[in-house]
Amino acid sequence: xxxxxxxxxxxxxxxxxxxxxxxxxxxxxxxxxxxxxxxxxxxxxxxxxxxxxxxxxxxxxxxxxxxxxxxxxxxxxxxxxxxxxxxxxxxxxxxxxxxxxxxxxxxxxxxxxxxxxxxxxxxxxxxxxxxxxxxxxxxxxxxxxxxxxxxxxxxxxxxxxxxxxxxxxxxxxxxxxxxxxxxxxxxxxxxxxxxxxxxxxxxxxxxxxxxxxxxxxxxxxxxxxxxxxxxxxxxxxxxxxxxxxxxxxxxxxxxxxxxxxxxxxxxxxxxxxxxxxxxxxxxxxxxxxxxxxxxxxxxxxxxxxxxxxxxxxxxxxxxxxxxxxxxxxxxxxxxxxxxxxxxxxxxxxxxxxxxxxxxxxxxxxxxxxxxxxxxxxxxxxxxxxxxxxxxxxxxxxxxxxxxxxxxxxxxxxxxxxxxxxxxxxxxxxxxxxxxxxxxxxxxxxxxxxxxxxx
Amino acid sequence: xxxxxxxxxxxxxxxxxxxxxxxxxxxxxxxxxxxxxxxxxxxxxxxxxxxxxxxxxxxxxxxxxxxxxxxxxxxxxxxxxxxxxxxxxxxxxxxxxxxxxxxxxxxxxxxxxxxxxxxxxxxxxxxxxxxxxxxxxxxxxxxxxxxxxxxxxxxxxxxxxxxxxxxxxxxxxxxxxxxxxxxxxxxxxxxxxxxxxxxxxxxxxxxxxxxxxxxxxxxxxxxxxxxxxxxxxxxxxxxxxxxxxxxxxxxxxxxxxxxxxxxxxxxxxxxxxxxxxxxxxxxxxxxxxxxxxxxxxxxxxxxxxxxxxxxxxxxxxxxxxxxxxxxxxxxxxxxxxxxxxxxxxxxxxxxxxxxxxxxxxxxxxxxxxxxxxxxxxxxxxxxxxxxxxxxxxxxxxxxxxxxxxxxxxxxxxxxxxxxxxxxxxxxxxxxxxxxxxxxxxxxxxxxxxxxxxx
Numbered sequence: 013x014x015x016x017x018x019x020x021x022x023x024x025x026x027x028x029x030x031x032x033x034x035x036x037x038x039x040x041x042x043x044x045x046x047x048x049x050x051x052x053x054x055x056x057x058x059x060x061x062x063x064x065x066x067x068x069x070x071x072x073x074x075x076x077x078x079x080x081x082x083x084x085x086x087x088x089x090x091x092x093x094x095x096x097x098x099x100x101x102x103x104x105x106x107x108x109x110x111x112x113x114x115x116x117x118x119x120x121x122x123x124x125x126x127x128x129x130x131x132x133x134x135x136x137x138x139x140x141x142x143x144x145x146x147x148x149x150x151x152x153x154x155x156x157x158x159x160x161x162x163x164x165x166x167x168x169x170x171x172x173x174x175x176x177x178x179x180x181x182x183x184x185x186x187x188x189x190x191x192x193x194x195x196x197x198x199x200x201x202x203x204x205x206x207x208x209x210x211x212x213x214x215x216x217x218x219x220x221x222x223x224x225x226x227x228x229x230x231x232x233x234x235x236x237x238x239x240x241x242x243x244x245x246x247x248x249x250x251x252x253x254x255x256x257x258x259x260x261x262x263x264x265x266x267x268x269x270x271x272x273x274x275x276x277x278x279x280x281x282x283x284x285x286x287x288x289x290x291x292x293x294x295x296x297x298x299x300x301x302x303x304x305x306x307x308x309x310x311x312x313x314x315x316x317x318x319x320x321x322x323x324x325x326x327x328x329x330x331x332x333x334x335x336x337x338x339x340x341x342x343x344x345x346x347x348x349x350x351x352x353x354x355x356x357x358x359x360x361x362x363x364x365x366x367x368x369x370x371x372x373x374x375x376x377x378x379x380x381x382x383x384x385x386x387x388x389x390x391x392x393x394x395x396x397x398x399x400x401x402x403x404x405x406x407x408x409x410x411x412x413x414x415x416x417x418x419x420x421x422x423x424x425x426x427x428x429x430x431x432x433x434x435x436x437x438x439x440x441x442x443x444x445x446x447x448x449x450x451x452x453x454x455x456x457x458x459x460x461x462x463x464x465x466x
Numbered sequence: 467x468x469x470x471x472x473x474x475x476x477x478x479x480x481x482x483x484x485x486x487x488x489x490x491x492x493x494x495x496x497x498x499x500x501x502x503x504x505x506x507x508x509x510x511x512x513x514x515x516x517x518x519x520x521x522x523x524x525x526x527x528x529x530x531x532x533x534x535x536x537x538x539x540x541x542x543x544x545x546x547x548x549x550x551x552x553x554x555x556x557x558x559x560x561x562x563x564x565x566x567x568x569x570x571x572x573x574x575x576x577x578x579x580x581x582x583x584x585x586x587x588x589x590x591x592x593x594x595x596x597x598x599x600x601x602x603x604x605x606x607x608x609x610x611x612x613x614x615x616x617x618x619x620x621x622x623x624x625x626x627x628x629x630x631x632x633x634x635x636x637x638x639x640x641x642x643x644x645x646x647x648x649x650x651x652x653x654x655x656x657x658x659x660x661x662x663x664x665x666x667x668x669x670x671x672x673x674x675x676x677x678x679x680x681x682x683x684x685x686x687x688x689x690x691x692x693x694x695x696x697x698x699x700x701x702x703x704x705x706x707x708x709x710x711x712x713x714x715x716x717x718x719x720x721x722x723x724x725x726x727x728x729x730x731x732x733x734x735x736x737x738x739x740x741x742x743x744x745x746x747x748x749x750x751x752x753x754x755x756x757x758x759x760x761x762x763x764x765x766x767x768x769x770x771x772x773x774x775x776x777x778x779x780x781x782x783x784x785x786x787x788x789x790x791x792x793x794x795x796x797x798x799x800x801x802x803x804x805x806x807x808x809x810x811x812x813x814x815x816x817x818x819x820x821x822x823x824x825x826x827x828x829x830x831x832x833x834x835x836x837x838x839x840x841x842x843x844x845x846x847x848x849x850x851x852x853x854x855x856x857x858x859x860x861x862x863x864x865x866x867x868x869x870x871x872x873x874x875x876x877x878x879x880x881x882x883x884x885x886x887x888x889x890x891x892x893x894x895x896x897x898x899x900x901x902x903x904x905x906x907x908x909x910x911x912x913x914x915x916x917x918x919x920x
Contacts (some may be wrong), residue, residue: 015825020528020664022638023475027662032630033671036659041694047680057560074474091663097563097695135678144674148633149641156636176486179602182610183475184484187603190636205490206483209545217488221597222803225811226501226591241551251915280815303880322523332796341795342634342786349676357679361703361734420842461705 022185028084028109029091036092039101039138043351050113051140051368055131056299056348057124057153058363061340065434066442068162068191068423069122073413075147076404079111082143111139115221115404118373119160121423122399123430125444128373128387130155133401137352142179144347152345153186157193162427164330166435167312169319172327174307175202176307177335190335198421198427199330211416218245218305218309218329223242225250231259238263241426247303251346253278253286254293261297275303277329283308284323286306305329311338312437358457367450368457373399377423380430386435388447476639482563483545485599490546494556495590503807504567505594506824509585509605510802511578512817515794517840520887520896522616522877523576524647525608527867529601530858536597565593565668572827574868575612575650575877575885576853582611582827582841586854591806598801609638611647613789616881618784619652620889621766623773626669626781629656630761631789644789645727645735645739652881653784665870672731672759672783673683679704685713692717697728699759706746707732707740715751729757731783737762741819744780753832759783764791771821812911821904822911829854840883842901871891 022030042048054461057067060070083323084092084106092098124130130153132346133140138420165173175194176264191207200214202208208215219237227233230251239245248256253434259274264271276294278286283306306318307329315328332338348366356368374396381437386394403410433440476484494501511521538546538560546552546560567589578584583603587594598823619627629648641678645661654663655670662669673691681687684705692698702710711730718725730748732776737760746758760772761783769782786792803811810822821841828840828850840848855863887894898907 019478020642020732021477022477022530022642022660023477023630026660026663027638029663030632030641031659032632032657033662034657034673037671037695038673038677041691042680044694045690051676051680053676063590077474092659093806095662095669101677136767141674141676145633149635149638153637178484179599179801180488180606180799182636182790183607183641184481184600184603185639185641187484187637187639188474203486203488205485205487206480206547207477208487208549209480209483209542215487215549217491219492220595221490221813221815222505222507222595225493225803225813226496226505226806236499237495241491251814269712274514280818292590336636336663336795338795341790341792343773345634347633349679352680358674359679361675362707364734422903452590455664 024081026088027087027146029088030149031142035142036098036145038141040098042138042141042188043102043105046100047136048136050134051137051348051349052351053056053133053140053144054129054350054371055147056129056346057126058344059126061343062439063339064159065092065436065440066123066125066159066430067120067343068158068197068426069124069156070120070196071151071189071440072117072120072131072403073237074150074154074189075131077117077410078146078150078272078406079143079404080113080409082111084109086296110407111143112136112407113404114138114402114406115405116400117420118399119401120154120420123426124373125385125388125401127367127446128385128446129371129400132370134370143199147343148347150189151310152343153189154193154339155345156341156343157190157426158197159343160334160340161166161194161197161199162423163437164315164334166427167316167319167437169317171325173198173199174327174329176329176331178204180332181335186187186455191271192416194334195416196423198420198424213416217245221247221250230268231263233321234259238267238271238273241274244272245275245277246273246278247279248279249280253281254289255294257290261299263291264297264334265300273302275305275326277305277307279307282307284318284321287318287323287325303327309333314435354455356453356459358454360458367446367454369450369453371450377397377429378427381431381442383441385444386447388445388450390452392447392449394447413442467917477655478535479539480542480807481532481600483537483542485596485682486821489598490552492595493645494552496592497498497556497559498553500719502590502592503589504593504777506803506805507598507801508825509589509601510583510584510800511580512798512800513580515693515797516753516791516893518613518822518885519894520613521543521578521609522580522612522651522880523572523609523618523648523796524574524612525605526571526574526642526857528608528643528841530569530587530863532604533569533597533858534558534863536565538563544916548674565597566590566861567593567858568856568860570854571857572853573855573876574608574874575880577880578827579764579896581636581841581900582839583820583825583854586824588824592899602799602801604643606797608647609642609799610791610795610797611644612651613797614788615648615651615653616877617766617891618769618788620881621737621770621773622782622795625773625779627653629653629788630657630782630785632658633785642919646870647869648788648875652874652878654679658885666671667870673701675701675704685717688717692721692725696726699725699729699731700727700738701731701733702708707735708743711744711747715753716746718751718753722889726754728779729759731761733761735762738772738775741772741777741779757781759868763787770891810907810911812908812915814912821900822907823904823907825904830851831883833884834883837885837897839896839898842900842904843907846901846903848901
């Protein structure tokens with residue numbers, strides 16, 4: 013029985029309206045003024061949150077899909093007309109609107125730092141302007157999620173990390189984009205079935221308290237579940253954790269060879285001492301093969317703390333704190349005009365200054381580690397690895413999306429070459445230098461503007 | 467030119483898979499065990515964030531739409547089969563799966579507190595279990611957003627508040643759901659055009675720095691924009707705020723009666739002193755009708771600080787901090803089994819205990835203020851206003867969704883009756899009492915379980 017209420021899903025047919033009103037107002041003005049020369053916009057982080065030493069670029073695939081398919085549906089145009097704000101000429105222009113520009117970007121999974129453009133759009137002014145909001149929205153959630161997960165994965169030092177966070181992520185789109193970003197950053201699996209289907213991610217899960225509660229006794233619940241599913245992970249804290257483990261040992265004795273249990277899950281209480289006690293009890297009962305998973309309020313700090321103290325934990329189910337990047341729930345990611353009609357452009361608002369012109373980011377390595385980045389003009393020749401590469405020309409992708417497993421491997425390599433002080437959980441700053449040539453351009457651009465203004 | 471890459475949008479046809487894997491694993495087990503009696507699940511906040519004295523319920527409309535249309539598509543079933551985890555009988559059962567249960571809920575816009583069920587689902591066990599993840603995901607983002615916005619709106623004390631946050635919200639779905647929740651909580655307009663179209667929200671916007679930068683001079687940009695759009699709001703901080711305001715005054719003199727400008731926008735620097743100076747300069751130039759808007763890193767605290775100090779600001783553009791509820795980016799919202807097959811159910815995990823049985827929340831008023839809430843059994847008769855009402859019976863909504871403007875008005879009234887100490891930005895706790903009858907049930911349920919376990 014399908015509901016009568018209108019649908020509230022964003023998709024390809026309405027995504028063109030998922031923008032800020034002012035983008036359309038400015039486009040209308042540009043249209044009337046005949047201003048549609050080529051513009052260059054840089055997407056970069058103005059600064060990093062205190063608890064991030066590096067960011068992991070993520071979200072480009074969705075940005076490119078959006079740009080390739082961007083258009084205004086009939087109903088979108090009707091809505092815009094109904095606002096009585098836009099000229100008929102402009103609405104006619106929108107009816108055949110397409111994105112025809114170029115995009116340069118760091119590949120997904122690249123580690124980057126403050127003031128480094130991670131994406132550069134080179135397109136007719138109106139096209140680049142419209143795209144700002146959606147492009148930021150998608151690069152922001154992807155990068156936010158991947159950057160948090162990279163810390164958790166590093167702290168877990170090779171133990172399994174599973175994403176349990178869908179219920180607290182902000183909406184359905186964050187649910188799938190975050191799961192994808194987590195996988196790229198090294199998370200091993202997700203509980204999110206749709207993300208599993210869409211992206212081919214490994215899916216994993218255990219059982220909920222409700223399953224235990226629905227049965228007459230905890231023992232009945234364990235017995236039924238183990239009988240019905242292979243390699244189960246049993247949740248032991250519904251009533252009393254140690255009592256729960258004892259029920260499992262009793263069940264193992266009763267079932268003998270048919271006892272096919274992969275692990276237990278601790279979800280509350282003092283996880284450190286419970287894990288020690290659980291390991292002892294299981295080992296004494298000849299259940300050394302039964303692993304211990306922990307899932308109570310986990311993040312990079314609690315995981316590092318548990319492992320440093322020697323907790324015998326084999327894997328972590330990580331929920332809310334990673335799901336919403338709780339310690340840093342947003343990034344200061346911006347999208348700024350740096351060139352228009354071949355003229356470099358700048359901005360001087362306090363704390364929000366912008367470097368002009370097309371750019372390249374260069375990474376210098378030494379002994380298999382990255383040691384310094386340079387933000388320079390796109391036409392400089394530095395003896396260092398350039399990170400921005402063309403990914404879209406005249407509105408078409410240059411290549412098919414990479415398999416996620418390859419992006420994940422690339423991201424692992426990116427983290428491997430970061431200096432240990434940057435990978436660590438204590439604050440550290442990676443050196444990023446603005447080249448002399450770019451600095452000079454910034455000074456000339458500011459001086460020229462001053463001349464015009466006066 | 468449509469891309470070849472598969473689409474990554476959540477919608478009605480794939481939302482059934484937007485759940486945690488363990489829900490399906492447990493459903494499979496329940497199916498095999500023949501356990502499908504009626505279950506009752508409560509959705510409530512275990513505790514409030516330190517910076518929230520109350521929450522505003524939001525997200526119910528999307529929950530009901532999901533429940534009414536929930537089904538597994540052919541491709542969803544194929545994916546589940548490909549996992550080799552589920553029995554064929556279970557997959558056949560899923561092929562004709564529908565939600566047939568009842569839902570009780572507080573109306574959207576209701577103020578609520580810790581431990582108060584805001585939603586109660588009464589349905590065959592498997593149906594209620596599957597729904598957990600999506601229901602939490604949507605109630606969480608709606609309630610999170612509305613609860614943050616209510617604080618901002620209260621702080622703005624009648625000044626206009628406009629949502630500018632789409633670019634930093636977590637993904638596209640958060641973009642539209644948050645804009646809707648903000649409107650319910652009293653925000654006046656959004657910059658999000660799609661949310662405007664979907665929900666009929668007022669849309670608003672000004673201009674970006676890129677517009678100023680793209681022109682040869684700031685003055686040229688202002689002149690073009692004012693010529694082309696009525697009631698413009700001009701952004702004055704691209705190069706120097708006071709200089710920007712002087713350009714506007716010069717333009718007003720030049721254009722005379724054709725100068726149709728609604729306001730200026732301050733977006734960086736010391737907003738308090740800039741607003742004082744801007745007001746002085748504009749008034750001296752005979753431009754008292756030109757309003758002042760501020761949009762730099764606004765939240766309830768900065769707004770309250772500016773207004774308390776007497777800043778002559780007429781409206782606020784509020785971005786990131788409200789958009790992601792930055793001070794409290796998640797709520798401890800949970801969905802717990804409280805009854806199965808007519809038997810009350812409980813759970814004792816440390817810090818995560820659950821009260822058993824079907825419930826009602828009662829609000830007691832005195833002198834037009836709410837003074838105390840009671841969480842009791844659903845069949846108690848208290849001399850207080852019951853907040854949970856039936857909204858879905860046997861899988862069908864009882865009534866069409868209310869117009870948003872009515873929900874907004876109801877929410878305003880809900881905030882009006884809250885004690886001033888709860889509405890304020892300093893921490894305060896509203897009294898919520900568990901009734902004797904419910905406490906007794908909790909004790910009996912715990913004792914009974916202990917008897918069974920031993």
